[in-house]
Amino acid sequence: MMQKVRAAARAHKPISIKSYTLPHQTEMQIEEILGAFLKELNRDVLKDSLAYCLRELTTNAKKANTKRVYFEEKELDLSSDEDYRQGMQTFKQETLDNIGYWLEKQEAAGLYVRVSFQIQGKDLHIRVANNTHITRKEQIRIYDRIARSRAFRSLEEAMTAVLDDSEGAGLGIVILVLMLKKLGLDEEAFDIDVENNETVARLVIPMDETKGDHLTHMSQELTAHIQSLPQFPESIMQLRALLDDPDAEVTEIARTLGQDPALTADLLRTVNSARYMLPRKMDNVVEAVKVVGLRGLKQMLFSYGTQRVLGDGSENAVSRALWEHSQRVAFYAYGITRHVSKRKDLLDDVYVGAILHDMGKIVFSNIHPDTVEKINDFSRKKGIPSSVFEEMSEGIAHAEVGAQLAQRWNFPDVLIETIRHHHAPLKAPPRYRDVVATVFLANTLANMDADEYELLDGRVLRLLGVESPERLRLIHQRLQEQYDTEYAHLDHRRDSSS
Template sequence: MAAAQELVVDESKIKKAVQSGIPLTITTYTLPHEIEMYIEQVLEVFLKNVGQEKLKDYIVYCVQELAVNAKKANTKRVYFMERGLDLGNPDDYKTGMANFKEDTLNNIAHYLQMQKEKGLYIKLILQIKKNIIHIEVRNNVAVTKTELIRIHDKLARSRQYNNLEDALSQVLDDTEGAGLGLVILVLMLKKIGLDEDCFDILATEKETVARIIIPLDQTRVENLSILASTIVENVNSLPQFPENILLVQKLINDPKSEMTDIARQISMDPALTADLLKIVNSAQYMLAKKVDSISEAVKMVGIRGIKNLLYSYGTQKVLGDDTAEKKSLWEHSYRTAFYAFNLVKNFRKDNNLLDDVYVGGILHDMGKIVFSNVHPDLLEKIKQFCVEKNLPASTFEDLAAGMNHAEIGALIAEKWNFPENLVAAIRYHHDPTAAPAEIKDLVDTVYLANMFCEYEKGNVYFDQFEPSVLENFHITSKKQIDSLLERFSTGFKKESSH
């Protein structure tokens, strides 16, 4: 979100981010008053969209307190830098802090300008992940060991107080002016029923991260879970995988099967044969010559490749593409698959991963496609279920608009007996940090390809990408993403025109 330039709250973008699990970010270098007001407005709309409006005043206070503390930490860096003092040296630290508050208050514009020139930011990130609100305030200076000890000491003491009166009666260390603010923040969180595990301050090599996690309102979570389960229970009302594909899958899973058996079974279905040959001869496989027979295709692409093709092909046959909405969803899915494939080609050179990320990209939004008017009877059942159980209409609207779509898609994939790695690619494509380590590369690739598509459409910005995924691909700048996207987008257009 381009907060600093526009300062206009885009409610539709916030709603989309909530429903899709995409992070919202606001970045500032000086935290002027207008940015603080903008943050308050964004928090209000965000909390409203997750059914937590009642928390607004508490969360706004906490976020603003953390943002001000991050700004002070950045000011401290440039102040020490200007004086040639080492923050990590106890003697230098004592010398610097003696006049820090007075000097910076008297010349704050100078130090804020220095922070901006050095690129020291304060970044707010808001995201919904697995029915939990994640709020982070980050600043890109590494906290020293001494500072971290002081912070955690203040936190430990803050958690002992039950009210502000108790806190004020104690002697607080106010050397840096953050002691009382942190106490009030912890008391605020206690007041809204959060335990001490819901707030922490962490240090990485490059950033200091203050994190608040808030479980969604339990009633809302239960309603979403009930509806998700009902959808999956009723998924039998969706057509099952076509019989011809099930027979081929059965052969593929039989260790006694020969490639010729698999090729013969596919060849018995002219439509399936034609479609698979079209895919195999597409730019995805970059074969040296055109393949005319399925037996040759099986040899060239391999069992794993054919197996994955059948999952994506079968899913599209089941879910259809007969409306503009569905066509748009499938186009996004194929673009994601193409970008995922090219990310692996450029960064991994792993043939097995090439096959898996391509089909993972095609299937990642299965949960959304189920809601795209494919099966009016299923949607009617769910609406009726909401009426019978007296569930708010907004719960159905949230699901239909995409909230929980990753989980719904994964549950359906499980019901259709998809392999675990594909289920995981669907389940974690918005939350790659939660994926099991053994499939990290697969999930990271599908996540990044999907984010490339969203970035290309202007729905997300560079600072909304998950840093650990960018690190996994050695991507360090917006310029790198722009360059990759230019190549990938040209390649996709070329393939689509064939």
Template sequence: MLGQKDRTEIRKCVRSGTPYSVTTATLPHETELQLEEILSLFLEEIGRGQLKDSLGYCLRELAVNAKKANTKRVYFTSLGLDISNPGDYTKGMQTFKRDTLGNIQHYLPMMDEQGYYIRISFTMKGTTLVISIANNTEMTQKEQIRVFDRIARSRAYNSLQEAMEQAIDESEGAGLGIIILVLMLRKIGLSEEAFELDVENGETVVRLSIPLEETKQGNLETIAREIVNEVDSLPQFPENIAQLQRLLQDPKIDLQTIARKVSTDPALTADLLKIVNSAQYMLPKRIDNILEAVKLIGLRGVQNLVYSYGSIEVLDKDTPRIQQLWSHSYRTAFFAYQLAKSSGRREILDDAYVGGILHDIGKILFSTSHEPLMQRISDFCTERKLPISLLEELAAGFNHSEVGAMIAEKWNFPQPLIHAIRFQHAPEQAPPRYYEVTAAVYLANAACEYETGSLPYVFIDQEILNDYGIGSETELQAHLARMSSEFSKESV
């Protein structure tokens, strides 16, 4: 049974998008029961509690298959067989089920001794729950063909009974299980696309993706939009910033006019000069002339400075929590810029930097909100018969990226920044033209969370890591050491 501390931690993970994982060598029965409890809690949080039994079966099936895959490696090793050799594979599978089914206790200690593991994780990616089951053995080509054959076969069946009446190859023992799993996903309204199989970094990883219940998602969006509409303290940027925004949208505007307008705001001027004299530009001498600074960063650079500066002016409050969020945002921005620069993505440098600064404005909004606002939103929920618990979830950080994107839309931010905020936890869902900047912000944020120990390396998107030339945890640590050192120099 999960304790209250575990339950609280799980709910926190749901709302923050942080993975919750369990790692086991042998998948004992107690761990299976624990996994069912965790699944139940996650499903309740996303309004999908009624799927507990069906998805519980799917989770058990996939976890047992991962255990079986590891057992198979131990068994083949004990016989002196090479599982990747087609001839050895055929020979070993003739006796695998018979020998291990009745004598599994003989092989379990060997799995632990030889370092095999199964890792089951639950992660909210935006409004989708992703359940991942990984074991540290790569499937052979023959095993992959067998699994995909079962998935293809499942398309021909209309019911579980029909599938069970068909002859299934018993040597693997999992053939029918995969077919039942796909049919069960179909029965609860999910297509086979909700099931994904990958072999990556020495692991076989199976993922199930379950979207947030539509009614709950709609209610969350309704409350979030009402919050953004109701926040009296941020109806607009400060007037001087709004004027500068309008000037920057004029295609005929000249740099001298922009420089004069910037010079009327001492704090904005200080930020501009700080940027141009930073390590980003590596100038041979210090620049103190505003017009020179504007020429150096260009209109696009000034525009991005205005968005970040304006947001900070509106949302900044002198509280420990707010300062912590802004500190994280500045670090994320610096990392996003450095990652884009070192990988040759110069066309997204400015957007990656500003996207990093602004990616948490949804969280910051709730941290700056006062009691009268929350009472108005609470009254709104009551009037619309919306669950008050949804407001609490938003305040705790759940779906904060959507709230932040709504704020960005209200303030007429450019599309790259809106999408970088909205899809910061799931870059693959961003429109293709905004994927690069969103991925840079995602990776920078993930690197910051890895640095603090809140996000293990295995939960960082491997495809994005590879895109940035980071092929191992050691390489990520090297990047972090370099970027952290440079950031420290910037902060002095």
């Protein structure tokens, strides 16, 4: 199939895929075709953004077909204002509750969605058609959403606005138009009309005009915020210098560390966690330093100092959720390194890289917590990476924000590259790729709600010694159980001591 797709892209011939029910596997095929055409045009960087636009249009086409069979069964007239209002009150919930039934009726009625791709000159033409007529009322609603999008300068403004998203042509269409703007295109790149008994949504992407580097007000604000953040606390810098001194004694290090009660508590909490599996609780700082080791202690300072400057999550719910997520990712990454890839030499780098991988999100959440929450909710609802919307909103992705801050604080290169590439491990420098890939996989598993193991990049899994999706499922299940047991135990112990 993909060989035929690549040949069509090279020859600038059209290719299409048709489906009556548009299952997830077909959606993935459509995205693969999109990727092949963009690769031919040397515009791979546009894939995530255009994949969102394409998914929004195919979902709307599928929903339009569902609406037809639903209204027909309810004996309601789509062209009647009163019938339309009545039908839409129950359409969304009833169809979601029994989507299989309605998809079967669509297929029995011969209602399809067809997606076509063709390169014309240097433009990519994408056509999403379904064989039901869009009503004048529906078309007006879509054009109203497009008109509304003109008022928004950024994603955060759209997320803040109150928009009716009861239909496909709601906030999703506004985001689509904003996505095109982000690529340097205007709303004329998108159109929807009736042609030859089909409703056709069309995207025309002129590759010479696309760009992904618009620096928004938000990105300027983030950059300024990074520059305004203080350096690491002086006590942390002194302790780091002491750890770099080959003549420093463990007792001297422990005495200096003991001058910071919060850091001491953090060290003891770490050494008494399941990570070190000690036979009894330890409360001696000198012994704790020996257990963690000088390298482990040095790495711990990066996460501790970051929390001192950026906050520990007590500032707002979004920031707290990010730190809690990072804690889970660190636990998973440590477990993968110790028991799967079995690279004990990487344990400290992997653990701290995982703790700090979302530094950029934490910076952003401290400035605009409400926007972060809305982006995350919308991304989950649409089933697409939040990084697509972060780049729209911030101008630069959170990974780059975090990497810039790590550079400013003189973090080791391995941590900088882990933060920068934790969503794209194969782009990391080869010497750090094992660490970055581990954090990527741990982050993916921590975010995974459904069994989608077969969708993960096999190259990353092979790099870490994971042979199959089934093996990955077992690893994920074990990590979840261990984490929930460990942190339930810690929470119980914390409650008992309070």
